[in-house]
Amino acid sequence: MQTSDRVFPEWDVSHWFNTDHALRLADLRGQVVLVEAFQMLCPGCVSFALPMARKVHQLFGAQGVAVIGLHTVFEHHSAMQPHALEVFLHEYQIRFPVGVDAPLEGSSTPTTMARWQLQGTPSTLLIDKAGRLRAHHFGSIDELQLGVVLGQLLSEGAPSGDAAPLPDEASSSVCDEQTCAVPGAGKPS
Amino acid sequence: MQTSDRVFPEWDVSHWFNTDHALRLADLRGQVVLVEAFQMLCPGCVSFALPMARKVHQLFGAQGVAVIGLHTVFEHHSAMQPHALEVFLHEYQIRFPVGVDAPLEGSSTPTTMARWQLQGTPSTLLIDKAGRLRAHHFGSIDELQLGVVLGQLLSEGAPSGDAAPLPDEASSSVCDEQTCAVPGAGKPS
Amino acid sequence: MQTSDRVFPEWDVSHWFNTDHALRLADLRGQVVLVEAFQMLCPGCVSFALPMARKVHQLFGAQGVAVIGLHTVFEHHSAMQPHALEVFLHEYQIRFPVGVDAPLEGSSTPTTMARWQLQGTPSTLLIDKAGRLRAHHFGSIDELQLGVVLGQLLSEGAPSGDAAPLPDEASSSVCDEQTCAVPGAGKPS
Amino acid sequence: MQTSDRVFPEWDVSHWFNTDHALRLADLRGQVVLVEAFQMLCPGCVSFALPMARKVHQLFGAQGVAVIGLHTVFEHHSAMQPHALEVFLHEYQIRFPVGVDAPLEGSSTPTTMARWQLQGTPSTLLIDKAGRLRAHHFGSIDELQLGVVLGQLLSEGAPSGDAAPLPDEASSSVCDEQTCAVPGAGKPS
Numbered sequence: 055m056q057t058s059d060r061v062f063p064e065w066d067v068s069h070w071f072n073t074d075h076a077l078r079l080a081d082l083r084g085q086v087v088l089v090e091a092f093q094m095l096c097p098g099c100v101s102f103a104l105p106m107a108r109k110v111h112q113l114f115g116a117q118g119v120a121v122i123g124l125h126t127v128f129e130h131h132s133a134m135q136p137h138a139l140e141v142f143l144h145e146y147q148i149r150f151p152v153g154v155d156a157p158l159e160g161s162s163t164p165t166t167m168a169r170w171q172l173q174g175t176p177s178t179l180l181i182d183k184a185g186r187l188r189a190h191h192f193g194s195i196d197e198l199q200l201g202v203v204l205g206q207l208l209s210e211g212a213p214s215g216d217a218a219p220l221p222d223e224a225s226s227s228v229c230d231e232q233t234c235a236v237p238g239a240g241k242p243s
Numbered sequence: 244m245q246t247s248d249r250v251f252p253e254w255d256v257s258h259w260f261n262t263d264h265a266l267r268l269a270d271l272r273g274q275v276v277l278v279e280a281f282q283m284l285c286p287g288c289v290s291f292a293l294p295m296a297r298k299v300h301q302l303f304g305a306q307g308v309a310v311i312g313l314h315t316v317f318e319h320h321s322a323m324q325p326h327a328l329e330v331f332l333h334e335y336q337i338r339f340p341v342g343v344d345a346p347l348e349g350s351s352t353p354t355t356m357a358r359w360q361l362q363g364t365p366s367t368l369l370i371d372k373a374g375r376l377r378a379h380h381f382g383s384i385d386e387l388q389l390g391v392v393l394g395q396l397l398s399e400g401a402p403s404g405d406a407a408p409l410p411d412e413a414s415s416s417v418c419d420e421q422t423c424a425v426p427g428a429g430k431p432s
Numbered sequence: 433m434q435t436s437d438r439v440f441p442e443w444d445v446s447h448w449f450n451t452d453h454a455l456r457l458a459d460l461r462g463q464v465v466l467v468e469a470f471q472m473l474c475p476g477c478v479s480f481a482l483p484m485a486r487k488v489h490q491l492f493g494a495q496g497v498a499v500i501g502l503h504t505v506f507e508h509h510s511a512m513q514p515h516a517l518e519v520f521l522h523e524y525q526i527r528f529p530v531g532v533d534a535p536l537e538g539s540s541t542p543t544t545m546a547r548w549q550l551q552g553t554p555s556t557l558l559i560d561k562a563g564r565l566r567a568h569h570f571g572s573i574d575e576l577q578l579g580v581v582l583g584q585l586l587s588e589g590a591p592s593g594d595a596a597p598l599p600d601e602a603s604s605s606v607c608d609e610q611t612c613a614v615p616g617a618g619k620p621s
Numbered sequence: 622m623q624t625s626d627r628v629f630p631e632w633d634v635s636h637w638f639n640t641d642h643a644l645r646l647a648d649l650r651g652q653v654v655l656v657e658a659f660q661m662l663c664p665g666c667v668s669f670a671l672p673m674a675r676k677v678h679q680l681f682g683a684q685g686v687a688v689i690g691l692h693t694v695f696e697h698h699s700a701m702q703p704h705a706l707e708v709f710l711h712e713y714q715i716r717f718p719v720g721v722d723a724p725l726e727g728s729s730t731p732t733t734m735a736r737w738q739l740q741g742t743p744s745t746l747l748i749d750k751a752g753r754l755r756a757h758h759f760g761s762i763d764e765l766q767l768g769v770v771l772g773q774l775l776s777e778g779a780p781s782g783d784a785a786p787l788p789d790e791a792s793s794s795v796c797d798e799q800t801c802a803v804p805g806a807g808k809p810s
Contacts, residue, residue: 095705095712098421100667109387128425130712133705138662141700145612145662163425174424193422198298201390202397209398232287233382234523235363236317236352284516284523289478322519327473327511334473334508334796418712476799487765506803541803552802571800576676579768580775587776610665611760613741614695614730 062179062187065089065124066165067153069136071143077122077151079185085120086207087181091155091167093127094134094142096175102194103176104148109197110204111150118208123152126167126175131157182207251368251376254278254313255354256342258325260332266311266340268374274309275396276370280344280356282316283323283331285364291383292365293337298386299393300339307397312341315356315364371396440557440565443467443502444543445531447514449521455500455529457563463498464585465559469533469545471505472512472520474553480572481554482526487575488582489528496586501530504545504553560585629746629754632656632691633732634720636703638710644689644718646752652687653774654748658722658734660694661701661709663742669761670743671715676764677771678717685775690719693734693742698724749774 064079079087090107092099104123111121127134136154143152155164170179173192180189180203189203253268268276279296281288293312300310316323325343332341344353359368362381369378369392378392418424442457457465468485470477482501489499505512514532521530533542548557551570558567558581567581631646646654657674659666671690678688694701703721710719722731737746740759747756747770756770796802 093423095709096418096423097713098419098423101420106387113385113388114391129423130708133708138700138705141697142662145697146664167425172425174422176422192424196302197385197387198295198390198393199302201387201392202303202394203390204387205391205394205396206398207394208391209395230287231290233363233365234282234285234287234318235381236356236361284520286524319519319523322516327516330508330511331473334801335475423712471801474796474801476797476801479798484765491763491766492769507801545803550803552800554800570802574680574764576673576764576768576771577680579765579770580681580772581768582765583769583772583774584776585772586769587773608665609668611741611743612660612663612665612696613759614734614739 059186061185062181063169065153066156066169067124068156069154071140071152072149073151077153079181082120082181083185084183085118086183086204087120087122087179088204089122089124089179089181091124091126091172091175091177091179093125093129093175094139095130098194099176100146103178104146106195106197106200107150107178108148110200114204114208115150119204121150123148123150124155124166125152126155126164126172126177128163128167128174131162180204180207183211248375250374251370252358254342255345255358256313257345258343260329260341261338262340266342268370271309271370272374273372274307275372275393276309276311276368277393278311278313278368278370280313280315280361280364280366280368282314282318282364283328284319287383288365289335292367293335295384295386295389296339296367297337299389303393303397304339308393310339312337312339313344313355314341315344315353315361315366317352317356317363320351369393369396372400437564439563440559441547443531444534444547445502446534447532449518449530450527451529455531457559460498460559461563462561463496464561464582465498465500465557466582467500467502467557467559469502469504469550469553469555469557471503471507471553472517473508476572477554478524481556482524484573484575484578485528485556486526488578492582492586493528497582499528501526501528502533502544503530504533504542504550504555506541506545506552509540558582558585561589626753628752629748630736632720633723633736634691635723636721638707638719639716640718644720646748649687649748650752651750652685653750653771654687654689654746655771656689656691656746656748658691658693658739658742658744658746660692660696660742661706662697665761666743667713670745671713673762673764673767674717674745675715677767681771681775682717686771688717690715690717691722691733692719693722693731693739693744695730695734695741698729747771747774750778 062079067076070076088107088110090103092103094100107121107123110119115121125134125139139152139154155166158165158168161168176193178191178195179187182188188207251268256265259265277296277299279292281292296310296312299308304310314323314328328341328343344355347354347357350357365382367380367384368376371377377396440457445454448454466485466488468481470481472478485499485501488497493499503512503517517530517532533544536543536546539546554571556569556573557565560566566585629646634643637643655674655677657670659670674688674690677686682688692701692706706719706721722733725732725735728735743760745758745762746754749755755774
């Protein structure tokens with residue numbers, strides 16, 4: 055993790071999907087921001103990083119976590135143009151905002167990827183409510199560990215005592231593959 | 244989630260494993276406590292709840308989360324006696340403290356299980372640094388969601404700015420199943 | 433794989449579950465026999481070997497594969513007595529016949545395990561329609577590979593042309609996580 | 622499963638990858654042929670059907686199973702042109718021959734897909750050594766079930782007694798997550 059007191063620099067996006075207006079990191083102050091840098095033909099992005107980002111968006115999008123995809127193509131550009139990306143986002147049912155990292159003239163690496171010195175895809179960045187980079191990871195992430203960092207960043211500046219709920223599961227009868235239930239048990243006090 | 248301003252009542256344990264002295268919930272003030280109530284022959288306990296508890300212990304045991312197993316046998320008592328449990332803990336390499344919920348005379352449900360009104364096994368309870376029950380769940384838990392609650396509870400009363408690190412992964416060359424690397428890329432700023 | 437022209441020696445079982453009469457290998461001639469040697473407190477047996485045996489029983493039990501469990505306890509005998517095994521089989525919903533490998537006086541290894549020179553648990557043995565050992569494996573097995581061997585053994589002595597069916601899946605509309613459907617497509621010729 | 626005494630009709634391919642000459646189904650007589658019909662932006666194809674085809678190719682490609690990919694694009698054609706497919710096959714490390722299903726003028730469905738009346742992607746077809754369609758499946762396939770059919774088709778016309786081996790695993794000491802070993806145990810007879 056690279057902590058820094060500096061505000062993290064903006065992305066540079068040439069085209070947005072899943073949003074009707076251009077987004078700026080500065081506009082997301084007060085929220086925890088998860089940026090998922092990916093390429094649509096990167097196997098690790100497709101198999102775990104994007105499903106994880108989608109899950110964070112579904113579970114915590116309404117609770118203060120803004121999930122942003124960044125299409126940082128640094129190889130095989132002709133096969134991953136915005137039109138193909140649009141089809142990809144549709145087929146993979148990705149609903150959170152996705153920006154195309156702006157090409158950098160004379161370089162295969164796009165602008166934001168170079169500015170942020172990303173090592174490749176998938177890269178996951180966590181930016182706190184004050185706009186500072188608080189965690190960065192290249193490759194797969196354990197969900198329990200990601201959750202703990204998200205919980206800590208969500209807690210900053212929030213009043214104590216409002217932990218996210220763990221939904222109660224419906225009680226089953228006797229034993230199944232998931233649980234063994236006490237017949238007629240009540241709820242915990 | 245059942246929040247409560249009351250301090251959560253103590254367990255009643257007849258025998259401890261993996262600790263050389265009896266533990267009390269009151270002695271764990273200042274730590275977040277995860278109690279995993281299980282039975283050694285409950286399939287859901289073995290397949291996901293105990294592996295999850297073990298993972299929390301390994302990753303966050305040294306960072307303020309006390310993981311405690313509670314063997315709450317409410318059926319087939321003769322097949323799950325303390326001696327069999329000892330073998331089970333050995334074979335499954337469970338290293339965190341495990342207490343045997345004290346039998347309650349005239350009842351198949353043991354003392355703590357009745358006192359806490361647990362619905363069955365596995366049941367996961369999260370108790371905050373002040374000793375209050377903050378989350379309770381019967382059945383399987385999503386690790387991302389558990390992580391967020393743990394992160395929030397860990398943050399309470401802690402100074403801001405020390406989120407748990409996401410370990411940086413070794414950079415790979417070009418694409419593999421996990422990542423696509425930018426050749427010669429540096430670390431993020 | 434150890435192939436042999438010899439008929440494989442019988443098991444020696446002191447107690448049977450899930451069958452109302454004692455079984456002999458010799459009585460299963462004409463069927464392919466899968467023997468799963470396990471211990472109820474062996475993690476690998478519980479997590480993959482027994483679920484795999486249960487799946488073979490469910491899918492191919494009526495098509496010529498006899499699945500037999502063999503409880504080969506060679507350590508911690510007092511924690512894995514027949515009464516505990518009975519509870520275990522009930523909780524894990526194991527319905528195929530399970531025999532307790534007969535104790536061998538003066539040895540911690542039971543009779544059949546010694547006779548068959550098994551290396552430990554889980555061990556999977558495949559015996560052909562003529563009673564010969566055709567495959568043996570200690571540890572986890574890839575299901576695709578197991579399937580191919582089962583298919584080959586099932587084919588021996590059977591008339592050609594009756595391959596097991598791959599069940600047709602219900603057609604979905606457009607794309608979901610599983611499939612992309614052609615609107616209004618018919619069945620393959 | 623659609624069995625038929627007729628020889629299954631040929632594919633019509635406009636472009637091949639991973640082979641230096643055009644392939645015909647007729648040239649593969651004597652082998653079991655697994656055809657995987659897919660689209661590069663179909664999530665189910667990427668997450669399970671292509672990994673499964675790759676596994677069959679790796680494990681059984683040298684033992685009489687010819688694995689052939691067929692890129693049957695019936696939607697979003699502009700995003701899945703042969704150049705993009707070439708990048709996709711490279712990134713996903715697909716080494717078996719892949720043909721592009723020939724476009725059919727005036728139709729979004731390509732030629733072979735229409736000829737074979739496929740319902741969508743992924744579709745898996747198994748063709749026996751005599752060139753007849755023996756199994757067809759739209760959607761995900763259980764690997765154990767696929768293995769059994771492959772084993773049966775491989776057995777046809779082959780001499781009995783040469784079942785594919787289940788590789789022996791290295792013995793471990795005592796118990797780990799996979800196995801419990803008998804100290805000093807020999808190999809099975």
